[in-house]
Amino acid sequence: MSTLASIARPRRLILYAILALWLAFPLLTDKTYYIGLAITLGIFAIVAIGYNLVAGNTGMFSFGHAAFMGMGAYTSAVLSMKLGMSAWIALPLSAIVAGLAGYLVGLTSVRLGHLHLAMATVAFNIIFHNIVVNWTFTGGEAGLGPLSRPALGSLVLNTDRKYFYLVWFLVLALLLFTRNVVSGRIGRAMAAAKGDEIAAQVSGINVITVKLNAFALSAFYAGIAGSLLGYYLAYVGPKPFGTDFSILLFLMVLVGGFGSAWGSLFGAALMTFLPEFFRFLSSLAFIPYNVRLVFSDYTYNLLLFGVAMYVVVVYLPKGIMGISWRNLRLGKSKR
């Protein structure tokens, strides 16, 4: 991940300016629609940053991260609704529960390789989704709600605007935290484990522990995102936490680019704005109906995503952030 320090001075100022503008925009508009999109963007960004830790920096893949989001969301819902816990305590606790779940899932297969780990994450996702849909404690299909917004004494985060600041404060804090981890001892160990496991081992790194911790951390981030989503919607239901969604999350990070912070943001933006874009396209009357179906029908959408996944992984495996003539792999490449 490129660090702030490695970006040249004038570029850095532009970055700060953009950041300032971004943080100011909710104050400049009343349209909750846009603020809502920005909140969603922030939530996905948190998942993406965590996911990148696992996929990009350490080289593992998960197709079950929606379930970790779900663990965060449902735990928060249960803690807040059934135990009356304040969101400020429930959120971190749920994230820890999600992280723990990540640790346990990782425990089953991190030492067995990519394929087995990927399968284990799907298995966990199926288990999680199945349980929450069928269990009355978690509300079954209907879910749990209403969830009240977090409150700081008398200040309740009951407007989108206020919630925006909570979400983006967390995004920035987690970005900073991640950058610190990645540029320090653990980050180096993760890069080593990804680059050459055997060399890492003989250099004294316990690769399994490093990978497990990274995986648990990414589940922790997903848990935070899930809880934030729950409090935002004031409701937690099974729908966003199934295997479909996990694959979309993966696609988000793939397209953005593994291992890159900007890539995470880009992927999150794609995830947030693409549905809107599709909705827009499907409303344009001058496009023939059959073509419009591609954007409005969910199954067509998924088909498109499958194709996109293939194209991206074959021709652009490093994602958008990896675009450069050297990385574009056209035709049969023989590494």
Place this chain on the structure above:
Amino acid sequence: MSAESLVLLLATGVTKGAVYGLLALGFHILYAATRMLHFGYGAVAVLAGLIALTLTNGLHFPFWLTLIVIILLGWAVGQAHNKWVLAPVRNRDQWIQMIALMAIGIVVENAYALIWGKMPKAAPAFTPGALSVLGAPVSYQSLWIIGITVVSVLAIKWLLDYTLMGKSLRGASNNPLAARLMGISVMSVGGYAYGISMALAALGGMVISPITFAGGQFAFPLTMKGFASLVMGGMFSPIGAVIGGLLLGLIESVTVGTIGSRYMDVVSMSVLLLFLLVRPHGLFGGE
């Protein structure tokens, strides 16, 4: 428990188990020869079930003809995978191939949903009706499934032991580098491996649809159950794959009989995770 429910339990368990065994066998051959797991495997099985339905109901094929066509189609799909789907990524990292295969699985799954619709359909049994064993109904379809599975397993065993194709598959499985040095190309091994495994997937998809459904959202769960069976039985053992499948089928029918069908997947997936944790090489495995 009454004799009747016991028979019912065993019958359902063994029937589903046989199909899982078929799928696991296909999975095994693919994994052993190419060290790859195809997340879209279940999608091919479901697709086969749908095509079989159209051939039988729509075009009025006799079922034995459908069977042959489906197996050949499976083989063809396998070749297509090997030649075209994997062509641009053949020499790249394992994860890239895994994702490419998954992507194709997603495309196939949604393509057939668009063509045939998302609702599961009823498929006719090969021979309608059922037998009565100790008072419980055991459908003729179940017997067909068990029979077909036994024949397929024997056929695969024969293929692996006595044909050139089988020998190159076993060679590639034991020592990929040596196999390549001896002139067995990755391409041809891939062709055999994908061909056989997709044919088995297609077969499995076709025989199970009269008992469950044709179509619907079962692709991913099927893939996962194939994988679970394989892990339980042993990733490198063809017999293990089949036995793992039977075991999974029985576990599922016991679950349905006791707790009910709602948590069936939870139990089978939990068993998978348990095996990964404590016995990843399965009951008969060893690398």
Place this chain on the structure above:
Amino acid sequence: MLEVVEVVKDFGGLRAVDHVSFRVNRGEIKALIGPNGAGKTTLLKVINGLLSPTSGEIRYAGKRISKMRPHSRCELGIGSVFQLSQLFRELSVLENAMIGMHCHTKSNIITSGLRLPVCTREEKASRDKCLDILSIVGLEERASVQAGILPIGQQRLLEIARALATDARLLLLDEPAAGLNSAEKEQLGKVILGIRERGADVLLVEHDMELVMDISDSLVVLDYGKVIAEGPPESVRTNKAVIAAYLGE
């Protein structure tokens, strides 16, 4: 410090290492030589934990280590440098060296993430120590260069630096001179002697006889997995069995 006791390693029907025993004493540079395929690399892998012996014992500083995993042996002080480059190409030279410090440092996710003073202090100490080590091998000027682009001689030196950063008291080197030109080999020889001066022992597998004769204190000769000679360079050089083994191939 290192005792190899009756080690046997079989691969299926093939016996790669056949009842090999020898010792590497404190402050000794010992070279393991022999014709190709004699089992030298296999033996090194048994010593550092990448392979486990079929039978026999490895003892280090009196402790039996045959059951320990590679990273634990590294923590004990066994560092390895292998012939096939094991650099982390995407990381910088300094980062590569700092990876060697992993097993002796403690910052975890929480302390690094929160940038606690405990962590920043440790980072600084690690950096300083690694820059120091890099200057021993002559790479301090290239600290921020990406490791993948270094010429092979410098890559080798970097790998040695990384092994040194693990505070290795026993350095296992597998054909470090492979692919190096004569100037680089001379530099390598100096570095290895310097390592001995800093208190580490060296077990070196090498084909380059000039280098071996120059710097080793004693030699062990393997042929077909068995020890056929052991002793100071001069006596081994004139040993009939050794000459036969090399010429007889």
